[in-house]
Amino acid sequence: MKIFIDTADLDEIKEACSWGVVDGATTNPSLIKRAVDKRGGSVTMESYIREILETVPGPVSLEVIATDAEGMIEQARLLYRKFSPYGEVVVKIPVNPSLDESGRQDFDGLKAIRTLKSEGIPTNATLIMTPEQALLAAKAGASYASPFAGRVDDYIRKRMGMRAGVDFQKGDYFDHRLVKALVRMKLRSLIGKADSISEVYSSKDVREILSTTQDNGIYSGVDLVAKILRIYRNYGYKTQVIAASIRNARQVREVAEVGVDIATLPFKVIKEMVRHPKTLEGMRLFTEDVVPSYKRLFE
Structure with missing residues (x-):
C-alpha cells in the first residue's frame, strides 16, 4: 500500500517525506487555505505549489474550483500545464460537482474526467461516498478514485443519532x-x-x-473502500483507489487489510501509526540494560 500525505502544509510535507514513507500528496482548497492561514496569508501561491511538487516523490493532487464541465476542464489544463514541469500533477475532479438538488451538473465531473483522460491528463475523482460513484468514475477513465471513509463514518453515526463533538470526536474510531x-x-x-x-x-x-x-x-468507510475494490477487481478496472478522509491509525490498518492501493493520511495520523506504549517502554528498558562493554563497541 502506498501512503500519500493529505496536507498542503509544506513544513508537514517536508518532515513526512524525510521519514521515507511518503509516496505522494493530496491537497484541496480547504487544506491550501489552512496552510496559507498558518503563514499569515503571505504566500505566493504559484511558487508555493511548485515547492510542494518539487518536494513530494510522487503524484500530487491539485483540485479545480469550477463546478461545470467546461470550467473544470479548462482549470485542469491550466494546472497541468503550469505545474507538471515541476512534478507529477494529478487533477482532482469532484465525482458530482452539483451544489443543489436540481441535478443539472450531476454528470459534469464525469464529463470532465472523460475529456481529460483523452488528453492524457491524470485525474483523481474526489468526494466519492458510494461504490456506484466509484464505478462511474472508473468507467469515465479516472486515474484515481478517492472514497471518503471518515465522512461516511460520520454520516452513519449521525443517522444513529450521535452528535459530532458531543458523542464522538473527529478522530474517534467508528x-x-x-x-x-x-x-x-x-x-x-x-x-x-x-x-x-x-x-x-x-x-x-x-x-x-x-x-x-x-x-x-454501506456499514462504514472501510466497508465502502472494500466494496469499491471488489467491484474494480471484478471487472479489471485500472483506476487506483485512494482511501481518503482517514481519521486514525486503526482505519489505516483496516483499509490496508482490505487491499487498498493508497491511503492518503493527515500528518498526525502518520505520526500516530508509529507509536505504541510498549514500544516506548521497550526502548527505555533496552537503553537501561546496555552494558559498558557493549557500549564501547560504538566508541
Whole structure:
C-alpha cells in the first residue's frame, strides 16, 4: 500500500517525506487555505505549489474550483500545464460537482474526467461516498478514485443519532463491528417475539434499526473502500483507489487489510501509526540494560 500525505502544509510535507514513507500528496482548497492561514496569508501561491511538487516523490493532487464541465476542464489544463514541469500533477475532479438538488451538473465531473483522460491528463475523482460513484468514475477513465471513509463514518453515526463533538470526536474510531453485533442482538430479540419471518421483514422497528446503522448497504468507510475494490477487481478496472478522509491509525490498518492501493493520511495520523506504549517502554528498558562493554563497541 502506498501512503500519500493529505496536507498542503509544506513544513508537514517536508518532515513526512524525510521519514521515507511518503509516496505522494493530496491537497484541496480547504487544506491550501489552512496552510496559507498558518503563514499569515503571505504566500505566493504559484511558487508555493511548485515547492510542494518539487518536494513530494510522487503524484500530487491539485483540485479545480469550477463546478461545470467546461470550467473544470479548462482549470485542469491550466494546472497541468503550469505545474507538471515541476512534478507529477494529478487533477482532482469532484465525482458530482452539483451544489443543489436540481441535478443539472450531476454528470459534469464525469464529463470532465472523460475529456481529460483523452488528453492524457491524470485525474483523481474526489468526494466519492458510494461504490456506484466509484464505478462511474472508473468507467469515465479516472486515474484515481478517492472514497471518503471518515465522512461516511460520520454520516452513519449521525443517522444513529450521535452528535459530532458531543458523542464522538473527529478522530474517534467508528466501531462498525460493534454496531453490527448490536444490530444482530436486537434483531434476534425481535424475531423471537414475532410469529413469522414476514412479520419481522415488514416491521417498522426492524426497518428503522437497519436504516439508521448503515448507508444503503454501506456499514462504514472501510466497508465502502472494500466494496469499491471488489467491484474494480471484478471487472479489471485500472483506476487506483485512494482511501481518503482517514481519521486514525486503526482505519489505516483496516483499509490496508482490505487491499487498498493508497491511503492518503493527515500528518498526525502518520505520526500516530508509529507509536505504541510498549514500544516506548521497550526502548527505555533496552537503553537501561546496555552494558559498558557493549557500549564501547560504538566508541
